[in-house]
Amino acid sequence: MSNLEADRIKEDLKATVTELSDTYEELSLLYRLSEEFTGLGVDGICRLLLQKAVSLLGIKTGAILFLDSDSGRLYTRAYTGRWKADTSFKKEDSILWRAILSNKAITVCNHNTHRERLERISCDSLLIIPLNGKKQTIGVFLVADKADGREFYSGDMKLLTTIASQAALFIENALLTQEMQTFLIETIRSFVKALEASSLWTAGHTERVTRYALSIAELLRLDAHEIEKLRISSLLHDIGKIATPKEILNKNGKLDDSEWSEIRRHPIVGAEILSGLSSFREVIECIRYHHEHFDGTGIHGLCGGDIPLMARILAVADAFDAMTSDRPYRKKKSIEETIDEILDCAGRQFDPVVVRACIEWLKSPDYIVPPEPEARA
Amino acid sequence: MPKVMVIDDEPFILMMIEDKLRRGGLDVVTLRESKNAVEVIRREKPDLIILDWMMPEISGINICKTIKTDPDLSRIPVFMLTAKGQEDDEKLGISCGVDRYITKPFSPRILLELVLEQLGSR
Numbered sequence: 122m123s124n125l126e127a128d129r130i131k132e133d134l135k136a137t138v139t140e141l142s143d144t145y146e147e148l149s150l151l152y153r154l155s156e157e158f159t160g161l162g163v164d165g166i167c168r169l170l171l172q173k174a175v176s177l178l179g180i181k182t183g184a185i186l187f188l189d190s191d192s193g194r195l196y197t198r199a200y201t202g203r204w205k206a207d208t209s210f211k212k213e214d215s216i217l218w219r220a221i222l223s224n225k226a227i228t229v230c231n232h233n234t235h236r237e238r239l240e241r242i243s244c245d246s247l248l249i250i251p252l253n254g255k256k257q258t259i260g261v262f263l264v265a266d267k268a269d270g271r272e273f274y275s276g277d278m279k280l281l282t283t284i285a286s287q288a289a290l291f292i293e294n295a296l297l298t299q300e301m302q303t304f305l306i307e308t309i310r311s312f313v314k315a316l317e318a319s320s321l322w323t324a325g326h327t328e329r330v331t332r333y334a335l336s337i338a339e340l341l342r343l344d345a346h347e348i349e350k351l352r353i354s355s356l357l358h359d360i361g362k363i364a365t366p367k368e369i370l371n372k373n374g375k376l377d378d379s380e381w382s383e384i385r386r387h388p389i390v391g392a393e394i395l396s397g398l399s400s401f402r403e404v405i406e407c408i409r410y411h412h413e414h415f416d417g418t419g420i421h422g423l424c425g426g427d428i429p430l431m432a433r434i435l436a437v438a439d440a441f442d443a444m445t446s447d448r449p450y451r452k453k454k455s456i457e458e459t460i461d462e463i464l465d466c467a468g469r470q471f472d473p474v475v476v477r478a479c480i481e482w483l484k485s486p487d488y489i490v491p492p493e494p495e496a497r498a
Numbered sequence: 499m500p501k502v503m504v505i506d507d508e509p510f511i512l513m514m515i516e517d518k519l520r521r522g523g524l525d526v527v528t529l530r531e532s533k534n535a536v537e538v539i540r541r542e543k544p545d546l547i548i549l550d551w552m553m554p555e556i557s558g559i560n561i562c563k564t565i566k567t568d569p570d571l572s573r574i575p576v577f578m579l580t581a582k583g584q585e586d587d588e589k590l591g592i593s594c595g596v597d598r599y600i601t602k603p604f605s606p607r608i609l610l611e612l613v614l615e616q617l618g619s620r
Contacts, residue, residue, distance in 0.1 A: 135517070142514045142606050149603035 147280060150177075154284060158291040162345075166295060167199035170262065170288045175201060178277050179268040182244060185252070186210070186217070187260040195260055202265075208241055215239065217261050220249045226278045232265070248273045250285045254293030262288075302349070309356045316363055320370045323359070326442055331355035333438035333479075336487060340478040341434070351431045354407035358435055361391030361408070375450040385420060388412050407431040411439060414470045425472075433472040437463065437479050440471070456483065500617050501525040503544035505535050505561070506579065507553045511602075515548065518606040522614060532556040536564050539571060546613060551580035551591070559594055566595030575616050579604065 122130075154173070158166055167185045174183050182202030186195040186209070193212035200206065210217055216237050220227045229235050229247040239247075244265035252259040262285045267273070313327045334355045338348055362370060365387055369380045376384065392409035395401055410423060410432040417424030444459045454462065460480060467476040482488055502524050506512045509530065516526045527542050529535060532553040539547065539561075547565065549558035558578060565571045575597040580587070588599045598612060 138513045138517045141510065142517055145514060145603065146606055149605045152603050153605075 163295045171201045180264040182265040184263045221251045226250045226282045246272045252289040329442045330438045336482045337478045354404045361387035364390045373449045411435040415472050416469045433475050437475045499525045500545040502546045503527045504548045505529045506550035522610040546575045548577045
């Protein structure tokens with residue numbers, strides 16, 4: 122073997138190792154990326170995908186467009202850089218649609234003067250990557266103009282395509298989860314409406330309590346997962362009243378002792394009704410204990426931190442709505458009177474930390490006075 | 499030029515790390531067999547050592563223990579490269595004196611950054 126040949130083989134080997142090294146880099150990126158995507162919601166995945174494009178390729182602009190199957194339009198779901206939030210495209214024979222249908226990335230150089238240029242988008246080089254899930258088309262991922270002014274290489278295209286196809290699968294799953302979650306909440310809402318329809322006095326109570334509880338929970342910095350559990354708990358908190366005789370619920374006057382004790386059973390009955398739902402464990406506990414007293418004088422005698430936090434929040438939200446609503450046997454209180462009474466009960470009936478958050482919320486600009494109930498005939 | 503010693507029984511990993519570190523301006527010594535690793539370390543006196551955990555003959559963790567208990571060598575930083583991703587493994591590694599624990603598959607780019615950062619902090 123001549124020296125020249127030996128040198129060439131050495132060079133080839135070096136180039137091969139470098140290429141393998143890049144492939145290994147990509148592999149390790151994907152390996153870590155799937156861990157990062159896990160557990161994120163749709164918006165979190167979109168944000169991460171954009172971040173990766175910025176950090177890996179140094180792009181100046183990026184956007185993720187989702188296909189709305191009803192209108193057939195691609196609308197902006199997330200973006201970074203020079204992009205208008207309301208940018209959307211018709212489903213036509215545009216390059217976007219071609220990328221989706223062929224499931225292949227498309228690069229466009231000199232986009233501004235290109236015959237297929239996209240309206241409303243001004244950039245030099247553009248890379249369009251389809252986002253296809255296993256069963257459905259999600260949309261497209263657009264990146265434009267690298268900070269160094271260079272065009273997109275085939276390596277960039279390959280890298281982003283790999284990341285995007287993985288992201289698309291995660292988005293598809295997250296969308297399905299979201300759809301199921303919405304379906305669950307809407308179903309619960311319908312049941313609650315049916316329940317409230319049979320009572321003259323509690324119309325809208327559940328929705329208001331839910332709104333109050335979530336506002337307090339946000340101030341207490343509960344995480345997204347806990348907020349969702351609290352939403353379901355609040356919507357279902359009075360479900361046990363389905364077993365309370367209508368004459369008691371609708372009685373036009375003060376309740377006697379036996380009627381009160383009948384009403385007081387509703388947290389236990391509610392928890393009992395839901396007991397078959399194993400994934401609702403925390404929701405059930407919250408409902409069971411939402412009338413416990415912080416000082417331990419409630420139905421079950423739980424005290425302080427032994428009462429689940431969600432139940433402590435729900436207790437304050439529930440009482441707030443009850444006090445600010447008319448009842449057959451008493452008129453509603455003003456906000457100031459309600460604040461005084463809730464403060465008075467802090468440490469006895471209610472958790473003082475939750476009370477503080479409730480007062481903070483009532484005094485914040487986020488608080489909106491609930492509408493006056495309609496005059497009753 | 500700082501010298502980094504890489505010990506791994508997988509030839510591709512060895513070549514790849516060598517390529518990446520050289521391009522990052524470092525001197526690199528590689529070793530595919532762990533049998534005489536400690537002797538070679540004594541002779542080469544590297545500024546940093548990258549070790550694979552699972553190797554036939556002597557495991558990376560045992561080499562690390564030897565280095566860290568030898569007064570002449572103990573100041574050399576050791577990076578442990580391994581497919582063992584469990585938290586307990588990492589704890590064991592750290593308790594044996596590993597300066598940085600990196601799980602496979604790793605990013606060669608980040609490995610280079612970490613090596614330069616470690617060398618720069620001396």
